[in-house]
Amino acid sequence: MSATTMWIALAVFAGLLVFLGYLGHRGSTNTLEDFVLGSRKLSNIPAFFTVTATLFSAFSYFGITGQFYTSGIGAWIQVATTAAVGPILYFAGTRIWVVARKYGIVNVTEYLTDRYRSRWVGLVAGVIMIAALVPYMGAQFRGSGLTLEAVTSGGIPYWAGAVFLAVVVTLYVMSGGFRSVVWTDVIQGGLMYVLLAIAAIILVATHTDGLGNLLDMVEEQGQSALLSNPGADGLFGLPYLISVLVIFAAAHFTMPQLQQRWMAARSHSTLKFMAISLPVGTAIIYFCLFYIAMVGVVTRPGDPAPEAIYPAMIMEVLPQWLLLVAILAIIAATGSTANSIVLTLSSIVAKEYVNPARRRRGKVSPEQENKTLTTTARALLPVLVAGGLLVAFFGPSSIISIIVSITWPAVFLIFPTLLAGLYWRRATAPAAVASMVVSELIFLSLNQGWLPISLGGWHPAIPAAIVGVILLVGGSYLTKPPSKEHIERHFELFETDPARI
Amino acid sequence: MSQTQRSRATGVVAIVLGVLLAALMVYPWPQHTPTPIIGGVIPAPLFFWIIWTALFVGYVAWIAYRWDPYAAVARRAEALAAQQNDANGEER
Numbered sequence: 010m011s012a013t014t015m016w017i018a019l020a021v022f023a024g025l026l027v028f029l030g031y032l033g034h035r036g037s038t039n040t041l042e043d044f045v046l047g048s049r050k051l052s053n054i055p056a057f058f059t060v061t062a063t064l065f066s067a068f069s070y071f072g073i074t075g076q077f078y079t080s081g082i083g084a085w086i087q088v089a090t091t092a093a094v095g096p097i098l099y100f101a102g103t104r105i106w107v108v109a110r111k112y113g114i115v116n117v118t119e120y121l122t123d124r125y126r127s128r129w130v131g132l133v134a135g136v137i138m139i140a141a142l143v144p145y146m147g148a149q150f151r152g153s154g155l156t157l158e159a160v161t162s163g164g165i166p167y168w169a170g171a172v173f174l175a176v177v178v179t180l181y182v183m184s185g186g187f188r189s190v191v192w193t194d195v196i197q198g199g200l201m202y203v204l205l206a207i208a209a210i211i212l213v214a215t216h217t218d219g220l221g222n223l224l225d226m227v228e229e230q231g232q233s234a235l236l237s238n239p240g241a242d243g244l245f246g247l248p249y250l251i252s253v254l255v256i257f258a259a260a261h262f263t264m265p266q267l268q269q270r271w272m273a274a275r276s277h278s279t280l281k282f283m284a285i286s287l288p289v290g291t292a293i294i295y296f297c298l299f300y301i302a303m304v305g306v307v308t309r310p311g312d313p314a315p316e317a318i319y320p321a322m323i324m325e326v327l328p329q330w331l332l333l334v335a336i337l338a339i340i341a342a343t344g345s346t347a348n349s350i351v352l353t354l355s356s357i358v359a360k361e362y363v364n365p366a367r368r369r370r371g372k373v374s375p376e377q378e379n380k381t382l383t384t385t386a387r388a389l390l391p392v393l394v395a396g397g398l399l400v401a402f403f404g405p406s407s408i409i410s411i412i413v414s415i416t417w418p419a420v421f422l423i424f425p426t427l428l429a430g431l432y433w434r435r436a437t438a439p440a441a442v443a444s445m446v447v448s449e450l451i452f453l454s455l456n457q458g459w460l461p462i463s464l465g466g467w468h469p470a471i472p473a474a475i476v477g478v479i480l481l482v483g484g485s486y487l488t489k490p491p492s493k494e495h496i497e498r499h500f501e502l503f504e505t506d507p508a509r510i
Numbered sequence: 511m512s513q514t515q516r517s518r519a520t521g522v523v524a525i526v527l528g529v530l531l532a533a534l535m536v537y538p539w540p541q542h543t544p545t546p547i548i549g550g551v552i553p554a555p556l557f558f559w560i561i562w563t564a565l566f567v568g569y570v571a572w573i574a575y576r577w578d579p580y581a582a583v584a585r586r587a588e589a590l591a592a593q594q595n596d597a598n599g600e601e602r
Binding site: 092107221238 | 514517524528532535536537538539542543544547550551552553554555556559560562563566567569570573574575580581582583584586587590591
C-alpha cells in the first residue's frame with residue numbers, strides 16, 4: 010500500500026477523532042470530575058465499548074495472535090480472567106463506586122489516600138502505576154509505528170507512525186477529556202469488533218474449506234499440541250493458568266484507567282452491566298483471534314515474528330479499501346488504550362503530586378483549586394505522552410513482554426491494599442505501604458532472576474503477593490489505624506442491614 | 511431463618527459455586543490428552559472453556575440481578591446523588 014494513500018486515510022481518521030473530541034469538549038464543564046469522569050454519567054452501551062476498547066489494544070491484535078500461534082489454545086485463559094473479575098466488580102466495585110460518588114473521588118490513588126488517611130499510600134501506589142502504565146502506553150505507540158511501517162513497506166517510517174498516534178491522542182484528550190475518550194472509544198471499539206470478525210471470516214475462507222478443514226490442517230502439520238493445554242511449548246500448565254486467572258482478574262479491577270470507568274458509572278445498573286458484558290466482548294475478540302492464529306499456523310509455519318502475522322496475513326487477502334479500514338481499526342485499538350491511560354495518569358499526577366505542592370504555597374478557594382487541577386491535568390497530557398514515546402523508541406521490543414512482565418503483575422500487587430481498604434477497618438497505612446513496596450521488590454527480583462528460586466511454573470507475582478498480604482495483615486495489627494470516625498466515613502456507606510442504618 | 515442467616519447461607523453457596531466454576535475455568539479439559547474436535551470445528555478444550563466461562567457469566571448475573579446483596583447500598587447512594595444534584599440546581 011502506498012504511503013500517500015495511507016497518510017490520506019490517517020488524516021481523515023484523525024480529523025474524525027479530533028472532531029469527536031471537540032464534541033466532547035462542547036458538553037464539558039471546567040471541573041476535574043467532568044474532565045476525567047464525564048461527571049459520572051457513563052451509561053451502558055458507551056460503557057461496554059469504552060471498557061473493552063480500553064482493555065484491548067495493540068496487545069490483542071499482535072500479542073494474543075502471536076501467543077495462540079506459538080503456545081496454543083491456553084491464551085483463552087484471558088477470557089476467563091474477565092469473567093472472574095465480575096464478582097470483584099460487583100462487590101468491591103460497588104463499594105468504591107459508592108465512596109467515590111459520596112466524596113468526589115476521581116481515581117484509585119485518591120481513594121487510597123483518603124481511606125488510609127495517608128498521602129504515602131496514594132503516592133506509592135501512584136508511582137507503581139505510572140511506572141507500570143507508561144510502558145503500556147509506549148506499547149500502543151509502538152504498535153501504531155510497527156503496523157504503519159509494515160503495511161506501507163517502510164513508506165511511513167516507524168517513528169512517524171508512533172508520533173502520529175501520540176499527537177492525535179493528545180489533541181482529542183486535551184480537548185474534551187473523558188467525554189472525548191468515550192466518544193472515540195465507541196467508534197474505535199465498534200470498528201475493532203467489526204473488522205476483526207470480517208478479517209477472521211475472510212482469512213479462514215481464503216485459505217481453507219472451513220473451520221473443520223482448518224483444524225485438520227493444523228493437526229496434519231503436527232501442531233495438534235496447539236489445540237490443547239499445556240500447549241506447544243508447555244507454557245499453559247495448571248500453576249501458570251491459576252496464576253494468570255488470579256493476577257489478571259485482580260489487576261483488571263485495580264487498573265486505574267478501568268477504575269475510572271467503574272467510578273464513572275451513571276448507576277449501579279451500569280456497573281452490573283459492565284461486569285456481565287466485559288467477558289462477552291472479550292470472548293468475541295479471542296474467538297476471532299484464535300482462528301486467525303490457526304490460519305497463520307497453516308499458512309506461515311515457523312514464522313520468526315509471530316506478533317506480526319496478523320497484519321502480514323490481512324495484507325495478502327483483503328482488498329485495498331478493506332485493508333485500509335482494517336489498518337485503521339488496528340490504529341484505533343492502540344489509540345483507544347493509550348487515550349484512557351494518559352487521561353488517568355494525568356489525573357493521578359495532578360491530584361497526588363502537583364496539587365499537594367501547590368497547596369503548600371497558599372490556600373485558594375475550592376472552585377479555583379478545581380480549575381487549576383483541570384488545567385494541570387490537561388497540561389500534563391503531552392508530557393506523559395512524551396514519556397510513552399520514549400518507551401516506544403528505546404524500550405523492550407516485544408509488546409507482550411512489556412505487558413505480561415511489567416504492567417499487569419505490578420498493578421495486581423496493589424490489589425491487596427485496595428481490597429483491605431474496602432473491607433477491613435483494621436488495615437493501616439504503614440502496613441499498606443510496606444506491602445506494596447516489598448511485594449513489588451520481590452516480584453521484580455524474581456522476574457529478573459536476581460533471586461534464583463525455582464517457582465515450579467507459578468508466576469513470580471504470586472509469591473510476591475503472598476508476602477504482601479502477610480505484611481499487610483501483620484503490619485496492620487502492629488500499627489495504629491486511622492480514627493474510627495474517619496474509617497466510618499467510608500464503612501457506614503456499606504451497611505446492608507437496615508436495622509443499623 | 512432470619513434475613514441475616516438467609517443472606518449468610520446464600521453467601522456460602524455463592525463462594526462454593528464461584529470456586530467450583532473458577533476451578534473449571536483453569537482446568538477446562540484434561541491436560542496432556544488427545545483433543546477431540548467438537549462438531550468438526552472447535553477443539554474440546556476451547557468448547558468447554560466457552561461453556562465454563564458462560565456459566566461463570568451466568569453466576570455473576572445471578573449475584574448481580576437475583577441475589578443483589580448491595581441493592582440497598584446502591585439505592586442509598588443514588589438517592590443521595592439525586593438530592594445533591596437537586597441542591598446544586600437550586601443553588602444555581
